[in-house]
Amino acid sequence: MSPATPVLEVRDLHVTYQTDEEPIPAVRGVSLSLHAGEIVALVGESASGKSTVGHSILGLLPGSATSHGDVFFRGTTIASMDTEELRRVRGREVSVIFQDALSALTPTMRVGEQMAEPFRIHLGMGHGEAMQAARTALARVLPDVDRVVDSYPFQLSGGMAQRVMIAMATSLEPSVIIADEPTANLDPAVRQDTLMQLERLRDGGAAILLITHDFGVVARLADRVSVMYAGALVEEADVRTTFRAPKHPYTFGLLGSLPTLTGGRLTPMRGHPPDLATLPPECPFLPRCNKAVGRCRQEPAPGLAPVKDSVPGHRVACFNPMAVPLRD
Numbered sequence: 001m002s003p004a005t006p007v008l009e010v011r012d013l014h015v016t017y018q019t020d021e022e023p024i025p026a027v028r029g030v031s032l033s034l035h036a037g038e039i040v041a042l043v044g045e046s047a048s049g050k051s052t053v054g055h056s057i058l059g060l061l062p063g064s065a066t067s068h069g070d071v072f073f074r075g076t077t078i079a080s081m082d083t084e085e086l087r088r089v090r091g092r093e094v095s096v097i098f099q100d101a102l103s104a105l106t107p108t109m110r111v112g113e114q115m116a117e118p119f120r121i122h123l124g125m126g127h128g129e130a131m132q133a134a135r136t137a138l139a140r141v142l143p144d145v146d147r148v149v150d151s152y153p154f155q156l157s158g159g160m161a162q163r164v165m166i167a168m169a170t171s172l173e174p175s176v177i178i179a180d181e182p183t184a185n186l187d188p189a190v191r192q193d194t195l196m197q198l199e200r201l202r203d204g205g206a207a208i209l210l211i212t213h214d215f216g217v218v219a220r221l222a223d224r225v226s227v228m229y230a231g232a233l234v235e236e237a238d239v240r241t242t243f244r245a246p247k248h249p250y251t252f253g254l255l256g257s258l259p260t261l262t263g264g265r266l267t268p269m270r271g272h273p274p275d276l277a278t279l280p281p282e283c284p285f286l287p288r289c290n291k292a293v294g295r296c297r298q299e300p301a302p303g304l305a306p307v308k309d310s311v312p313g314h315r316v317a318c319f320n321p322m323a324v325p326l327r328d
């Protein structure tokens with residue numbers, strides 16, 4: 001594997017949920033790559049398909065979903081892996097931090113026991129050694145290890161459960177972390193700790209897919225940003241270019257509505273995201289767009305293409321991109 005090979009690559013992912021009514025094409029041709037030591041933010045309004053992308057990577061989609069596309073781990077498609085390899089990749093190399101910590105923990109098992117399990121299963125440790133490793137991992141994120149190892153998840157506060165879940169998801173030092181809204185609904189101290197944990201893991205070489213609504217978190221942590229709208233990527237660039245000179249009218253609107261770069265939260269833009277079940281072939285942003293030209297109404301939505309006169313890696317899916325920067 002050459003150094004340029006991404007640790008994780010998603011290529012042309014499509015996911016459709018079958019429902020009693022129409023099928024919902026939640027992800028429509030998304031490609032992403034993550035390199036070691038890099039944080040890529042996946043942003044976009046609610047229901048744009050971000051979590052569906054995250055879940056697809058680990059094969060965590062519900063039975064009602066059909067998907068195609070390829071997920072590569074260190075250059076090998078996950079679809080071609082045998083059971084043993086898959087177990088290693090899913091259990092050890094790639095892990096997920098969910099927004100809802102309590103639902104990620106097993107309710108009937110004491111925290112210490114469930115923390116120790118991955119050390120036994122994936123590293124072959126005996127019970128005592130695994131318990132000790134679990135305590136060490138917990139001690140990195142919380143002060144009161146003795147009490148917490150003997151607790152059941154329901155006995156923990158929300159903030160404590162979040163810390164335990166992060167310790168568990170990262171205890172085997174995974175090479176890829178998918179963090180789905182990891183800071184949503186957290187009090188400031190836990191939020192701060194969570195961000196520091198993610199930075200620590202990134203500094204240790206992990207590649208992180210950071211799914212978030214919080215542009216303060218994006219500005220602080222992300223190297224690159226991919227913007228999703230109605231199941232497709234509409235723009236991608238390094239974080240500085242994304243904040244300074246976004247080209248897609250959607251990205252421009254999202255970032256233009258932020259009060260500050262460091263404390264801002266996404267405020268809703270004019271209009272609503274489209275109904276995915278009845279998407280027209282044209283650009284799904286058309287009804288909300290104030291930059292639309294004739295082509296936008298007559299032709300199918302364009303795919304991502306390099307932005308002229310911008311930095312390498314800046315790509316946008318738009319016939320009439322923004323001409324002026326958002327900020328100097």
Ligand SMILES: Nc1ncnc2c1ncn2[C@@H]1O[C@H](COP(=O)(O)OP(=O)(O)O)[C@@H](O)[C@H]1O
Pocket residue numbers: 017018019024026044045046047048049050051052053062064276
């Ligand atoms: N299990 C499911 N069954 C049917 N539709 C779903 C399911 N999960 C998500 N969806 C739909 O897929 C779309 C994308 O959802 P999601 O990936 O959760 O978006 P995001 O994380 O950006 O909020 C939404 O329209 C949502 O309603």
Ligand SMILES: [Mg+2]
Pocket residue numbers: 050051052
């Ligand atoms: Mg989500």
